[in-house]
Amino acid sequence: MSVEKETEEKIFEAARTVFQKSGFEGARMQEIADTANINKSMLHYYYRNKDNLFFEVFKAGVKKIVPQLLAILDKDIDLKTKIGEIVEFYYLTFKEDPQLPAFIIYEMNQNTTRFKSFVKDHGIVLPQSYIDQVNTAIQAKLIKNIPPKQLLMNIVSLCLMPIVAKNMVQMLFQFDDDNFQNFLNERRQIIPEFILAGIEYKEVK
Amino acid sequence: MSVEKETEEKIFEAARTVFQKSGFEGARMQEIADTANINKSMLHYYYRNKDNLFFEVFKAGVKKIVPQLLAILDKDIDLKTKIGEIVEFYYLTFKEDPQLPAFIIYEMNQNTTRFKSFVKDHGIVLPQSYIDQVNTAIQAKLIKNIPPKQLLMNIVSLCLMPIVAKNMVQMLFQFDDDNFQNFLNERRQIIPEFILAGIEYKEVK
DNA sequence: TTGATTGTCAACCATATGGTTAAACTATTT
DNA sequence: AAATAGTTTAACCATATGGTTGACAATCAA
Structure with a gap:
């Protein structure tokens, strides 16, 4: 055994x-x-067969990303901390598995069905708590008006795009692997700052 | 003929x-x-052969995106206008050819060589004028301090990611095709606002 | 120890796939 | 009209690929 x-x-x-x-x-x-x-x-x-084996790999990949993200989104912590955690989570996860996001995203575009069953089986839904949190912050004038899904899209875009488009970025910016890694590392600070300024975040005392 | x-x-x-x-x-x-x-x-x-045919398609795809972006970056217009133009360019281009960016990005990751020759042949370089423009704006305290490449990465990420990860977004946000199109359309306004706030852009009178 | 169950491997199979060929057909030139 | 060059097609080919099979080895139950 x-x-x-x-x-x-x-x-x-x-x-x-x-x-x-x-x-x-x-x-x-x-x-x-x-x-x-x-x-x-x-x-x-x-x-x-190949399909089966692939699906196992695919599922494991999704499991490594999606539930974690949703868990952070659902946490009862303030928005600033939450954004910081997401950025860190993505950075650390994809530092050790850089090909994962491109893989998931591409294969999901090729065959939506594969993913659909996974979503259903695991009850994957954007947490309402996150939506509420953003809307509450907007009403309290702590951040400027932005649809919660758009904000989330922005956060995820800023984190994932450079990793997904690694070669494109390296080519255009003329980065070797070290430069690129430094670039990503620099983003751990830049992304949260950029987002918080982008939504005109006001600290609560 | x-x-x-x-x-x-x-x-x-x-x-x-x-x-x-x-x-x-x-x-x-x-x-x-x-x-x-x-x-x-x-x-x-x-x-x-297949390689040849593919490369023609690939080249045409890159030509549709990269030179245009670089041309806008090189334009002698103020930063705010420039950002607006990039966002519009991406929105319009990929509205009619939504699969293009995922295609280019994925294939570039699979085979860097293919793209390298293209870059060399076409002298594709990030325009120095853009770098200078951002640095000048920083020194003039018109925007907050951010490396120009990081800023560009942010702009491109916000525009491309939702299109590249279309199915993932649709699934997670439970969007049908119409919802998704509206979501993208909404971003035409949200992205520039978000970026300008993100860099704390100050209007020049 | 022995019989059965489980795991491993080399050889094999059917089919799909990129690519070739030679002949037929069409337009163009002389 | 005949010859020439360019275009299109059906039939074919070699190979790669996912998948199967049957023999053999290892492990376990009795």
């Missing part, structure tokens, strides 16, 4: 690597097997 | 459609031929 888990785990890790690098269509079962150092038949023995 | 251009054009358009929908790996030469309503051999007759 320990052997079984080991192999299954090896396969999954290899699949994660290859699928995230090449996408569903670009990934080859043989390459996954080679990466895992096992026979190709094992892939089918444990996961039946 | 008119027939030739017609066929070549038909092939290119079909290739654009299919490649943008499915990506390089997911695209099938047969599907392109079917979409163009011609025999598959014609693809090879006019474009030799």
Whole structure:
């Protein structure tokens, strides 16, 4: 049994690597097997077929991002802290898994169905508490008027876009990998400042 | 000769459609031929092979985005106007070609080389005039201190991310296509306001 | 120890896919 | 009108790819 888990785990890790690098269509079962150092038949023995294996990887990827974000959004903390936590969460998560967001976003565009079932199974919904929090802040004139979804879109855009468009950014800004990492690191401070100013956030004493 | 251009054009358009929908790996030469309503051999007759055809489509895509952005950045207009123009440019361009940015960004991550040659051939460089403009504005205390590349990254992120992550956004926000289009439209106003507030922009009289 | 269950592998299979070819057809030139 | 060059097509080819099979090994239950 320990052997079984080991192999299954090896396969999954290899699949994660290859699928995230090449996408569903670009990934080859043989390459996954080679990466895992096992026979190709094992892939089918444990996961039946390519779709299945892919979906496992895809699900794990979504699980790593979405529920965490929603949990932070739902927290009972003030808006400023919340924004800071989101920025930090994205920075840390994608520092160690930089290809994940591009992978998820691309594959979701290719096949919405895959994701839909996941959303239903996990009851993924934007927390009402977040919506209320923003609207309350607006009414209290603590921030300027902005639809909560638009604000969230802004936050996520600022965090994810540079990572998703990594090569484009590196090319246009003529960054090597170090420069790019510094650029991202710099954004940990710049993004929260930019957002808070953007909504004209007023501190509550 | 008119027939030739017609066929070549038909092939290119079909290739654009299919490649943008499915990506390089997911695209099938047969599907392109079917979409163009011609025999598959014609693809090879006019474009030799898949790589070639793809690269033409890819180049055209980049040409539609990058030079335009750089041209606006290089314009001798004040920062506020410039930001407004970028936001409008992106909105209008991708309203009629929504899959383009995700396509370019994804394929660029898959194969940097493809893009590198393009950048070299077209002398694509971030205009110094833009860098200077931002730095000057900072020194004049017209905006708060922010590295020009970070500011540009913010602008582009806010414009592109929702389009690139369309399905993700629609799912999470429970938008149908109309809702989504309205959401994007709403951003034409929200993004410039958000950015100008974000950099604490002061009007020059 | 032995019989059964589970895991692993090399060889194999069917099909899809990018690409080729040679012949037919069409327009253009002489 | 004949020859030439350019365009289009159906049939074909080699290979890559996802998936299967059957033999064999390891592990476990009795």
